[in-house]
Amino acid sequence: MGDWMTVTDPESKTLSQYTSETKMSPSSLYSQQVLCSSIPLSKNVHSFFSAFCTEENIEQSISYLDQELTTFGFPSLYEEPKGKETKRELNIVAVLNCMNELLVLQRKNLLAQENVETQNLKLGSDMDHLQNCYTKLKEQLEASRREMIGLQERDRQLQCKNRNLHQLLKNEKDEVQKLQNIIASRATQYNHDMKRKEREYNKLKERLHQLVMNKKDKKIAMDVLNYVGRADGKRGSWRTGKTEARNEDEMYKILLNDYEYRQKQILMENAELKKVLQQMKKEMISLLSPQKKIPRERADDSAGTVISDVEEDAGELSRESMWDLSCETVREQLTNSIRKQWRILKSHVEKLDNQVSKVQLEGFNDEDVISRQDHEQETEKLELEIQQCKEMIKTQQQLLQQQLATACDDDTTSLLRDCYLLEEKERLKEEWSLFKEQKKNFERERRSFTEAAIRLGLEVFLTIVVVSHKISPLGICHLSTVSRCGVTRQCNPEHVCCFLRKKGNTVKIKFFHLQPLTQDCRH
Amino acid sequence: MNFSEVFRLSGLLCRFSPDGKYLASCVQYRLVVRDANSLQILQLYTCLDQIQHVEWSADSLFILCAMYKRGLVQVWSLEQPEWHCKIDEGSAGLVASCWSPDGRHILNTTEFHLRITVWSLCTKSVSYIKYPKACQQGITFTRDGRYMALAERRDCKDYVSVFVCSDWQLLRHFDTDTQDLAGVEWAPNGCVLAVWDTCLEYKVLLYSLDGRLLSAFCAYEWSLGVKSVAWSPSSQFLAVGSYDGKVRILNHVTWKMITELGHPAAISNPKIVVYKEAQKSPKLGLGHLPFPPPRATSESKYEIASVPASLQTLKPLTDRANPKIGVGMLAFSPDSYFLATRNDNVPNAVWVWDMQKLRLFVVLEQLSPVRSFQWDPQQPRLAICTGGSKVYLWSPAGCASVQVPGEGDFPVLSLCWHCSGDSLALLSKDHFCLCFLETGEGVGLAVRQRDGHT
Helix, strand or coil, X not given: CCCCCCCCCCCCCCHHHCCCCCCCCCCHHHHHHHHHHCCCCCCCHXXXXXXXXXXXXXXXXXXXXXXXXXXXXXXXXXXXXXXXXXXXXXXXXXXXXXXHHHHHHHHHHHHHHHHHHHHHHHHHHHHHHHHHHHHHHHHHHHHHHHHHHHHHHHHHHHHHHHHHHHHHHHHHHHHHHHHHHHHHHHHHHHHHHHHHHHHHHHHHHHHHHHHHHCCCCCCCEEEECCCCCCCCCCCCCCCCHHHHHHHHHHHHHHHHHHHHHHHHHHHHHHHHHHHHHHHHHHHHHHHHHHHHCHXXXXXXXXXXXXXXXXXXXXXXXXXXXXXXXXXXXXXHHXXXXXXXXXXXXXXXHHHHHHHHHHHHHHCCCCCCCCCHHHHHHHHHHHHHHHHHHHHHHHHHHHHHHHHHHCCCCHHHHHHHHHHHHHHHHHHHHHHXXXXXXXXXXXXXXXXXXXXXXXXXXXXXXXXXXXHHHCCCCCEEXXXXXHHHXXXXXXXXXXXXXXXXXXXXXXXXXEEEECCCCCHHHCC | CEECCCEECCCCCEEECCCCCEEEEEECCEEEEEECCCCCEEEEEECCCCXXXXXXXXXXXXXXXXXXXXXXXXXXXXXXXXXXEEEECHHHCCCEEEECCCCCEEEEEXXXXXXXXXXXXXXXXXXXXXXXXXXXXXXXXXXXXXXXXXXXXXXXXXXXXXXXXXXXXXXEEEEXXXXXXXXXXXXXXXXXXXXXXXCCCCXXXXXXXXXXXXXXXXXXCCCCCXXXXXXXXXXXXXXXEECCCEEEEEECCCCCEEEEEECCCEECCCCCEEEEEEECCCCCXXXXXXXXXXXXXXXXXXXXXXXXXXXXXXXXXXXXXXCCCCEEEEEXXXXXXXXXXXXXXXXXXXXXXXXXXXXXXXXXXXXXXXCEEEECCCCCCEEEECCCCEEEEEECCEEEEEECCCCCCCCCCEEEXXXXXXXXXXXXXXXXXXXXXXXXXXXXXEECCCCCCC
């Protein structure tokens, strides 16, 4: 419908100024209102009608209406123009038809409007209904989701249980299998034994049968050349009640001996163990007794008990040494005292441990006490040093080896040579000193020999010599003077050298071989 | 170590006399008595049939030869070679024969274990013992020879009878709470008797000499039980080896278990020395192959295996009876310091346990399954044989593998020590030879490097 919105003053009289395009109906607003509200037209008819058309503007209203109607497709309200008359006559028939048409249209439109309204209402209610359904379904969905989660959880738990049961079942099956195997092996063993027994039984039956049939029985006998004497040489005796009794006695004697022997062994073992325990106790007491001096500073309970224990145990010791028997009470006392001592020792050790840990915690700055950390650090440092030294030694060794193996520089070789020469020189020096010592020893020996020789018979020899040579002897020199001259050869005690001085102060040395005058000379 | 020359033997029947002077060996139906040191033949006796069992009397004066097929026992005297004695069991048959400890009575077990006949060599008397039990170890004598314990079964119940050997008087007769008694053994001190049940039931019962039950020991139920039992020579311990591969040691004071010794196939404790036998490979110089090519030497030596070491195991057939699992061999050393065991599903290994510390000391693994081992009667020295031509010796100082010299193989099937521990008899199927060990000779050919471990 062409709703053209107009903003016109319904009372304005300038209707004709408006063109058909911008068709404004002076009472369009009213007409809309009427359409929408569908108020019956009866009340406002008169006002409505008088608003649009009055006595004055009949022609205009007619032409306006005609225009409107023709645009809507109705036939024109005017008659067909006859001639050239400008004024057109109103076609009453057409007007009435148009009115009828318009009424019909109006009715149709009203109907349509009603339909639309009802449809609208329907749709509205449908929408509401659907909304409700939607919310309900949403809630249901939530609920079902929750239920599903719950069911899943249950399912999981049941599956776990199922698995466990399966496992149990498997274990049981294995157990059953094992037992079945055992039973099977037992069964085979049984069968085997049974078969063996049956075979034996069959043989027995056969033999029995044979024996029954065989009338002549082979004589079961022993054939011996002569009877041998008994092993112990005694005569055999009859079996009587006395012998029975004797046998019983023998048997019991043997058993008793065995028990006594065993009891002795056990007693010995007990005595040894007791000795060990006693020793342990004494040592423990001695270990703990030095505490007597220390606990003046600290009010420890343990110290007090130690002292009292020591006194107690001293008394016990003397008592026990008197009774060295395995009395129940003595045994208990011993074990109890050992336990006590052990507990004291343990507590003492624990206390020491606590002390040590306390010292570490407080960072006790005593010079005697070295904290563990420092100790560890020191050891680490030392270890590092050792490592470094080792590495140095290794490198040095390597270098040395290299030098020895490969050709070196002249400087180094000369240095080395010098080193070697030095070494050799030192060695030679040592040898020289040894040599000198030996020389000294030899000279000493020579001296002694020559003295002896001289004493015994040289004078005779020399006089002869002197006579023959006509030279005045200087004298018989000892070999020592000779050696000073530098002659060291032939350190033979048989040789004597004489200085024979001639005129002119030249010294001649002559060696004379000693004739063995007597055997005593030489040694 | 010297080896004597090889002599003929049949049936592994080679026995030293109890006084150590003689050695008796059998070749088919002949009994040869030799001097134990020089192996000179001193006597030669001929029996009526192939000998199946030979036993010296306790005073070394008589030897019995049992011929089970003919049901005969012949007794020979060493002092008087012309003396003879023949016992014919006749239709009763013979399955076992042994001396009594006084050396003057012979106990013959007749066929089907119907009875034991006690024949006397001193008097004309014959005694019969009815219903002896046919089991692994039904008769046992005390070490001093005074008493004999015999297992019997009457009316489907087991009994033990104790006889006084001097006059064969029944001293005690009591029933035992066993399903099916498998064995009896006296303790070396003669005051306690160990009785054990069949392997289907783990039960060890200890009875005093006068028949009182001292203790009953049961380690577990249902699985296969006791396989082997051994007393320690000091009577302090009773070792019980069972099918679960463990040895349980009971002490003589409380008769309760003091420890369980397991035999795992993997050794991880570094304090245990594991000796493994290794083949010595012959050294061939490159480019100089000698002609004829040398026979592959079967020399072997012991190598110390590093721990952790694993041993060869044998998977036993579980659906057969008498399975090869469990501790089947047990032996204490003469000073009770060591216990040697063999776990049947680790058949190549011998385990030596230290009894002072009750833990594993040494494991020796050979290249083939161990057939038997025996301790030297005087010192803790163990001799082992595996069926190969070597004998293995172990002592705390070390161990050695010695090849038996001679052309051809000498498969050592069994061995037995001389009572002085100076020599060892090695027995094969058809031969035997003696191995003389120098006294004090250290068995240190494979020195262990223990460096202060104890």
